[in-house]
Amino acid sequence: MSDSAKKYTIAVIPGDGIGKEVTPWAQKALEKAAEGVAEFEYEHFDLGAERYLRDGAILPEEEEDRIKKTDAILLGAVGDPRIKAGILERGLLLKLRFDLDQYVNLRPSKLYKGVTSPLANPGDIDFVVVREGTEGLYCGAGGAVRRGTPNEVATEVSINTAYGVERVVRYAFQLAMKRRKHVTLVHKKNVLVNAGDMWQRIVNKVAEEYPEVSHDYLHIDATTIFLVSNPSRFDVILTDNLFGDIITDEAGAVVGGVGYSASGCINASNEYPSMFEPIHGSAPDIAGQNKANPTAAILSAAMLLEHLGFDDAAKKIHTAVEADIEELGSTTRTTDEVGRDILARM
Amino acid sequence: MSDSAKKYTIAVIPGDGIGKEVTPWAQKALEKAAEGVAEFEYEHFDLGAERYLRDGAILPEEEEDRIKKTDAILLGAVGDPRIKAGILERGLLLKLRFDLDQYVNLRPSKLYKGVTSPLANPGDIDFVVVREGTEGLYCGAGGAVRRGTPNEVATEVSINTAYGVERVVRYAFQLAMKRRKHVTLVHKKNVLVNAGDMWQRIVNKVAEEYPEVSHDYLHIDATTIFLVSNPSRFDVILTDNLFGDIITDEAGAVVGGVGYSASGCINASNEYPSMFEPIHGSAPDIAGQNKANPTAAILSAAMLLEHLGFDDAAKKIHTAVEADIEELGSTTRTTDEVGRDILARM
Numbered sequence: 169m170s171d172s173a174k175k176y177t178i179a180v181i182p183g184d185g186i187g188k189e190v191t192p193w194a195q196k197a198l199e200k201a202a203e204g205v206a207e208f209e210y211e212h213f214d215l216g217a218e219r220y221l222r223d224g225a226i227l228p229e230e231e232e233d234r235i236k237k238t239d240a241i242l243l244g245a246v247g248d249p250r251i252k253a254g255i256l257e258r259g260l261l262l263k264l265r266f267d268l269d270q271y272v273n274l275r276p277s278k279l280y281k282g283v284t285s286p287l288a289n290p291g292d293i294d295f296v297v298v299r300e301g302t303e304g305l306y307c308g309a310g311g312a313v314r315r316g317t318p319n320e321v322a323t324e325v326s327i328n329t330a331y332g333v334e335r336v337v338r339y340a341f342q343l344a345m346k347r348r349k350h351v352t353l354v355h356k357k358n359v360l361v362n363a364g365d366m367w368q369r370i371v372n373k374v375a376e377e378y379p380e381v382s383h384d385y386l387h388i389d390a391t392t393i394f395l396v397s398n399p400s401r402f403d404v405i406l407t408d409n410l411f412g413d414i415i416t417d418e419a420g421a422v423v424g425g426v427g428y429s430a431s432g433c434i435n436a437s438n439e440y441p442s443m444f445e446p447i448h449g450s451a452p453d454i455a456g457q458n459k460a461n462p463t464a465a466i467l468s469a470a471m472l473l474e475h476l477g478f479d480d481a482a483k484k485i486h487t488a489v490e491a492d493i494e495e496l497g498s499t500t501r502t503t504d505e506v507g508r509d510i511l512a513r514m
Numbered sequence: 515m516s517d518s519a520k521k522y523t524i525a526v527i528p529g530d531g532i533g534k535e536v537t538p539w540a541q542k543a544l545e546k547a548a549e550g551v552a553e554f555e556y557e558h559f560d561l562g563a564e565r566y567l568r569d570g571a572i573l574p575e576e577e578e579d580r581i582k583k584t585d586a587i588l589l590g591a592v593g594d595p596r597i598k599a600g601i602l603e604r605g606l607l608l609k610l611r612f613d614l615d616q617y618v619n620l621r622p623s624k625l626y627k628g629v630t631s632p633l634a635n636p637g638d639i640d641f642v643v644v645r646e647g648t649e650g651l652y653c654g655a656g657g658a659v660r661r662g663t664p665n666e667v668a669t670e671v672s673i674n675t676a677y678g679v680e681r682v683v684r685y686a687f688q689l690a691m692k693r694r695k696h697v698t699l700v701h702k703k704n705v706l707v708n709a710g711d712m713w714q715r716i717v718n719k720v721a722e723e724y725p726e727v728s729h730d731y732l733h734i735d736a737t738t739i740f741l742v743s744n745p746s747r748f749d750v751i752l753t754d755n756l757f758g759d760i761i762t763d764e765a766g767a768v769v770g771g772v773g774y775s776a777s778g779c780i781n782a783s784n785e786y787p788s789m790f791e792p793i794h795g796s797a798p799d800i801a802g803q804n805k806a807n808p809t810a811a812i813l814s815a816a817m818l819l820e821h822l823g824f825d826d827a828a829k830k831i832h833t834a835v836e837a838d839i840e841e842l843g844s845t846t847r848t849t850d851e852v853g854r855d856i857l858a859r860m
């Protein structure tokens with residue numbers, strides 16, 4: 169470790185299911201990639217289903233405060249079939265995204281050489297979804313009356329603000345400047361006329377500041393078609409919280425499985441730490457079997473490094489992952505084998 | 515025409531773009547298939563973009579009243595780039611679905627022999643999406659304050675009722691009884707906890723009445739993965755209005771294009787006429803060029819016949835369409851050529 173290496177504290181939240189198996193590999197890759205350029209200290213947080221079942225805690229304030237003081241977060245996955253849907257998701261994962269104001273949920277999709285896509289003619293796939301992370305239908309606004317009766321009414325409210333939309337739109341255009349300079353807004357403005365209209369107006373306004381970036385618009389339903397029929401048409405996809413959730417899973421499938429898809433929940437103003445996680449879930453069906461592919465988690469460590477400004481270190485991970493997939497992507501390996509193989513190349 | 519043929523009035527609303535080119539073929543197929551068993555009288559409605567631009571009318575009350583008195587509706591497509599998104603969609607198409615209480619939006623997806631799917635290994639695809647048609651985010655509830663300012667807030671409200679959900683859930687289980695006896699509920703109950711929880715509880719309750727039908731649950735994001743990686747796993751997919759919109763387009767792509775996907779907006783209580791339409795839109799980019807595939811529209815005529823109880827007549831259309839696709843599905847033909855080819859086989 170060189171004397172000049174910068175010091176960072178990383179919160180590690182393996183969470184549930186396969187999250188616990190893949191996160192250690194993300195941490196190892198982070199450590200190895202940063203050798204000599206950055207010094208990481210890790211703070212482990214025992215949060216998720218086991219903890220909740222043990223003592224009822226989901227995200228105690230004191231622990232959240234400690235997480236807020238770290239420089240970045242590595243997260244595995246959240247969700248467990250023993251616990252009612254929504255409790256951990258809303259109480260832990262979404263609470264962190266919202267409280268830490270991680271308004272850019274960044275999700276690159278790339279078809280790696282050596283990966284078999286389910287598409288017959290996938291073409292070159294290389295796009296990034298910029299998903300808004302702190303608004304929309306994810307706010308938790310809504311409720312139910314006369315629950316359990318024939319007269320029950322349940323609502324969900326999508327809240328969208330110009331403040332929240334404009335900052336993520338600006339991020340997407342800035343990102344497009346570093347890429348192929350095209351932004352596609354995805355919404356459903358022919359039905360969700362209030363929110364859709366606001367998104368479109370703000371995109372049109374921000375676009376004027378980026379004359380080199382072209383932009384178009386697609387309805388969410390049409391987008392699901394193009395992701396299958398012509399995924400190469402996309403460069404930067406810009407969309408809201410729910411639509412982003414939906415299309416990034418479809419995108420993950422199209423590039424050969426969510427096992428290769430990492431994501432960053434980014435507070436682009438750096439008031440709070442950003443969080444990096446594979447886009448896959450806790451996968452209870454294969455948890456504990458040393459079967460899960462740690463590649464997405466390892467790639468999320470690369471995103472963490474990029475976020476902290478260590479592009480060269482991130483590149484080491486990308487290069488190792490690309491070589492690993494190209495050579496061994498089609499073989500069946502355990503979690504630990506894939507982890508070791510990638511680490512060995514770094 | 516036999517003397518005993520029953521008489522029906524069909525409202526024909528070609529609408530916009532390619533809707534005008536494909537709907538005449540749906541009408542011709544309907545006419546031919548029903549020869550000798552039913553007598554149809556057609557009432558044409560000049561509704562859509564042209565009408566709106568001419569005299570500002572979208573769906574005048576007097577015309578809606580006449581539509582309500584018909585026995586069924588053939589619709590083409592609604593939407594025109596010259597008109598702000600949402601005006602015709604909400605004012606005409608969704609207004610009909612809501613006012614006529616068409617609570618079952620039925621969308622079969624089938625991979626026909628002779629069609630090339632974009633998937634490398636599509637397998638046998640044959641499922642039906644039962645999409646709720648009168649609730650959810652499509653209600654038009656929501657608004658905006660401080661529009662156009664940096665302090666704008668725009669909301670969209672999803673309204674879901676036990677009454678509305680239970681009737682469509684029951685329809686899905688009844689349909690499953692006539693098929694492979696499996697229902698998959700699709701929602702996002704780990705985030706939309708109020709609506710998702712209600713859907714799941716009602717599914718569990720109704721399922722008790724159908725012990726032969728198995729059911730499972732998938733999040734909407736996971737569903738988009740399975741539609742690409744393993745579409746054969748689905749029999750009846752049951753979901754809300756917006757999720758149904760999204761996955762039926764993806765499903766259309768997976769079975770080789772929305773050009774083969776028909777739908778019925780069904781009032782299963784028969785208080786009002788049901789409406790049959792291709793799931794594709796008005797496709798302004800190819801409108802007026804005699805290029806659109808009329809197959810989906812023709813299949814929607816078959817769904818109309820089934821709805822009125824003329825299964826044999828519907829079968830004539832299905833058989834002709836299947837033979838046409840198997841033999842000529844991969845050739846490039848004009849709208850009129852496809853229409854003529856299918857009619858010639860009936």
Ligand SMILES: CC(C)[C@H](C(=O)O)[C@@H](O)C(=O)O
Nearest residue numbers: 246257261413447704705735
């Ligand atoms: C687990 C769930 C709450 C989460 C989401 O919906 O955002 C997940 O699907 C994701 O995409 O990160």
Ligand SMILES: CC(C)[C@H](C(=O)O)[C@@H](O)C(=O)O
Nearest residue numbers: 358359389592603607759793
């Ligand atoms: C045109 C639009 C309002 C409509 C919908 O969203 O329902 C269409 O996409 C469909 O699926 O029929």
